[in-house]
Amino acid sequence: MISFVPYASFRFFIVAGILMIPIIVSGLIGKRMRLYNDFVTVVMIFLIFYGQPAQFVSIIIFVLWQTGLVKGYLELRKRNNRSVYFYVATALAVFPLFIVKLSADVPALNFFGFLGISYVSFRTIEMIMDIRDGLIKSVSVAEFLRFVLFFPTISSGPIDRYSRFKKDQAVVPTRKEYKELLYLGLNKIFLGFLYKYIIGYLVHEYWMGSSMMNGNSLFSIWMYMYAYSMYLFFDFAGYSQFAIGLSYLMGIRTPENFNKPFLSRNIKDFWNRWHMSLSFWFRDFIYMRFVYTMIKKKRLKNRYLISDLGLALNFMIMGFWHGFLLQYIIYGIYHAVVFISFNRFEQFNKKHSIWSKDNRWVHALSVLITFHVICFSFLIFSGRLNFLW
Amino acid sequence: MTEITPAFENQVLDILAEVCESDEVKNEPDIRLFEEGLMDSFATIALLVEVGERMGIDVPISDFNRNQWATPNMIIQQLADRK
Amino acid sequence: MKTPKIGPMILAVIIVSSLIFMPLSVESMTISQSEVYKASSTLDPNIFQGILMQRKMLENKQYLPIYGSSELHRLDMYHPTNYFQINPDGFTPFLIGRAGMYSLVQFLNLASNADLLKNRKIVFIISPEWFSNTGLSESYFAGNFSEEQVYQFIFSHDINPGLKQKVAKRLLQFNFVRHNGTIAPLLEKIAKSAHISNFTLFSASLQGHFTSKVLQLYDAIKMQKVTPNYYPSQYQSPNKKLKGKSWSQLEEMAVKDMKATSNSNRFHINNAFYIKQIKNRLEHFKNYDVHQKFGHSPEYGDLQLVIDLLKEEHAKVLFISLPFNGSWYDYAGVSQQKRETCYHKIVSEVHKGGFQLADFTQFDNKPYFLEDTMHVGPEGWVYIDRAIRNFYNEKS
The missing domain is CATH 1.10.287 (Helix Hairpins)
Incomplete structure (x- = not known):
């Protein structure tokens, strides 16, 4: 029996290619065979994970856990929109991912986990957030599974959003x-x-x-x-x-992940072009929610301070998400510092205009500086500097 | 399409000018706010909070999409639809 | 909508497919003769894991392949590679072997290019240490196993079905082979040892053919640049002082060199090696091989497979049988009687196959043929050079 990691072998492309033929044919005549699509998903998930029984068991447990959580929270939310339910549900949704990330430091936890758990977790956490906001009002188990187990993006994203995905599922392309x-x-x-x-x-x-x-x-x-x-x-x-x-x-317009990131003219621009589905997720669900709570509850008056704290939180969590290893955490801190410094500079520049935006030489210089700032962060990320600490 | 009164429009533009820290938005109602660097995530939140408090329109954060809320005019329209 | 440009995609598919499905003969054309010359003494394991370089070498009568194991890495000035550079005799030795390359591994090397063996002169060095109770171990085989060669063997029509069946059965005794989802069913089919469904067979054979072609492409790429794979300490450059010397003069020189460097111990083991590896643990080695019989070993069967293949393909082979270091193995608990049994079995197997054997086992209890417990040293190489020279100059 064959088994593979997505996109890593000819085997994968050949099997996926053969399974896609009926989907392509029906697509070309303007139809969608839902049952067959589901069948392909099941076959592919099986082939990806069954080679490692531990992963196979993990993904089944994970999916049951998250299904129960999303359905359960949705029911509670309908009755009562208490914050505590929301926080507990979010914590429970993050829990499996937390265990997996912690296993980098605690090898005893290695028994659990599967390829792509970080990415699949984002999908369910996003759903809980959107249920809280009242954006998602009902979820059928079938729709939920289609979204969470969508095999083309299961191993490393891009991270789609439920409402967007559901729309593509509902509307069959002409x-x-x-x-x-x-x-x-x-x-x-x-x-x-x-x-x-x-x-x-x-x-x-x-x-x-x-x-x-x-x-x-x-x-x-x-x-x-x-x-x-x-x-x-x-x-x-x-x-x-x-x-x-x-x-x-498969008729699903999964969002883009990259938009010429090395041509970014500043760090803010970079995070709108690099691993976009991840950085937008963090922006929408960490930074913006933190800022929203702070402003709304008037906990802090200084809006720059709020923004800086939000950014620090945002990039720290992103660092930890990559793994509980020093190189990733330093990478997170580095980006937070760079981003905050850039914000300061931008405010200063608004008043004093020392850095013109329209001059193409200045633009080229900005791109060059940004490129090096980014590359240095990847050097930290790579672990090549680990001998320093 | 919901009808938009001049008073409503002015109110939104005032808030927008405040959160963007610029009066440009009032003169150029079709300016691409995010692309021109007038708005960012922080300004978005400020806008949503102000709109909620001063106009009583609640917009969930996830509902805010940069493509559909790209210009002052589009923002006015989106808010009018939710009034 | 953008105007669809399907052309470039089709072109990409055509280019990639033609790279992958390029015939072996075209792939071997990409390897230059100068690279083959370089490869003759690099001992780069990619050569033994592949097919193409060996193919190119067998096609060119200038090269005399020497199949062996770790002793080939002792590249002192008496080693055939160096000796025949100073005293050319119309051929260049081409070295194929490293630690763990026992008969079964060499079988796959030879079988991969079986069509080129007819009337081809080759040298095959047998070490008695191979014939241990277990023979080729799982880990040695896994480390020297070449998927590319196994596929070539599986799909080959140049090998007689009876021999193929025996080899398939033998290969399936190894766990890692049995657990290979593509190779195992194909071998089972050849071995006729289990029922394999037509679907499994079809998909395994499809995958096998494809994988085999991909591996051959890698082989071709790797063979564009071979790199030496021995320690500088094992290498001496060819030395002019060996030029034109008689065999007895050479032997005298070699023994003189050996005496000076192996005088620290009664086993005549190289001083540096002895001091580093043995001296402080000498007690530990007392009788440490006593459980070894050397009379029964799967290796005898594996050697028989090599002999059968070479006979069937009408190759012209010189087998060389190396001795144990007698005084060392006496100490390690392997009696002279056990050693003699092993030597005799090798002689009779090779002779039954109708091949020539250069038997150096009479050096078992004489010093200096080996430079340590098992590897050929300067004097040993002098004798081997002589045997090779006589073999090469025989009228065929």
Whole structure:
């Protein structure tokens, strides 16, 4: 029996390709065979996880847990919108992810977890938040499972939103729309091959792997920084292209993850272009909610202080989310500091205009500085500097 | 489409000018607020809180979508729909 | 809607497929003759894990392949690679072997290019240490196992079905082979040892063919640049002072070198090695191999498979049988009688197969043939050089 990690082998692409044929054919005649789509999801989830029984058991327990939680909270919310219910539900939704992240430090917890749990958790946490806001009023178990177990994005996102996903599920694309989705989807998949398996592979093999990178000289670490940043982008952007492309073939417009991040002109711009589905999730569900609570309850008067605290919280949690390891936490702090400093600079610049926005030389310089600030953060992230601490 | 009175429009624009710390929004009702750097996440929250308190319109954060709330005019329309 | 441009996608599929499904002969054309020359003495394990470089080498009569194991890494100035560079005789030795490459591993190397073995002269060095109670261990085999070669073996039509069946059965005795979801059913089918459903067979064979082609592409890429794989301490450059010397002069030189470097112990083991690895733990080694019989070992069967293949393919082979270090193994608890049994069994197996054997086991109780407990040293290489030279110059 075969088993695979999504997008990691020819095997995956061949099996997925064969299973997609009926979906594509029915899409081209403007139909959707829901039952067959569900069948494909079950088969793919099975093939991805059954090779490792521990993961297989974990995902089943996880899904039962989250289903109970979302359905249960929805019922409670209908009766009573008490904050305490919301906080408990959120904590319970985060709990499995917390256990998995903690296992980086506590090996005894290694028994639980599966590939993609961080990403799948985001989907359910988002649903609880939206139930609290009254945006989600009813959830059928089938719809919930389709959303949570949507296999093209199960291992590493992009992180979709329930309401958006449900709309795509409900509306079957017309023949013309599907033709366009099919074309865009295939195009993305091919772009994914170029990014991940040609450029990313070459960078990894011949740049990161070159002997120039050996030793801890300033030069070798400097070169590694560029190499790793390029690899990180092409590998992950390539993966995202696969995931989005395959979603398109299934008639789901999964959101984008990258928009030329290395051309960002400042750190704020960067977080609107890099791993967007993640940074938007954090923006919407951590930063904005924190700021909202602070302003609404008038706990703090100084709006800059509120914003800074929100940013610090936002990036710290993001750091921890990557794993409970020092390199990730420092990465989080680094981004918080950079982001807050940039905000200060922007306020100052609004008054004094020392940094013009419209001059193209200034623009180029901004891009160059931002690029290096970002690459340095990836160097921390990579663990290459771990010998320092 | 809900009808929009000039008074309603002015009220929204006043709040918007406050949270953006700029009067530009009043003169250019079709300016792309996020792309021009006039609004960011913080200003969004400030807007939602002010609108809730001064006009009694509650907008959940998740309901705020940067594409559908992109310009002063679009914001006026969105708020009018929720009045 | 953007105008669909399907053309580039189709082109990409065509380019990638033609890279993957490129025939073996085209792939081997990408390897330059100078790289083959370089590869002859690098001992780069990618060569033994692959097919293409060996194919290229077998096609070129300039090379005389020497199949062996860890002794090939003792690249002192008497080693065939160095000796025949100073005293050229019309061929270049091509080294294939590293630690753990016992008969079964070498079988797969040879079987991968079975079609090129006809009338081909080759040298095959047998170490008596292989013939332990367990023979080739799971971990040694896993470390030297080549998926590419196994697929080549599975899909080969150049090997007689009876032999193929025996080999498949033997391969399936290893856990990691049995657990390979694609290779196992294909071998079961050849071994006729279990019933395999047609669907499993079909999908395994489809996957096998595909994987095999992908591995061959990797092979071709890796063979563009081979890198030396031995420690600088094991290497001496070719030495001019060996030029034109007679065999007895060479032997005298080699023994003189050996005497100076192995005078610290009664086993005539290289001083540096002895002091580092043995001296302080000498007590520990007393009788430590006493449980080994050397009379019964799966390795005899594996060697038979190699002999059967070479006979069937009409190869011209010189087998070389190496001795144990007698004084050391006396100490380690392997009696002379056990050792003699092993030597005899090897002789009779090779002779039954109708092949030549250069038998050096009479050096069992004489010093200096080996430089440590098991590896050939300068004097041993002199004898082996001589045997190889005579073999190569025989009229075929």
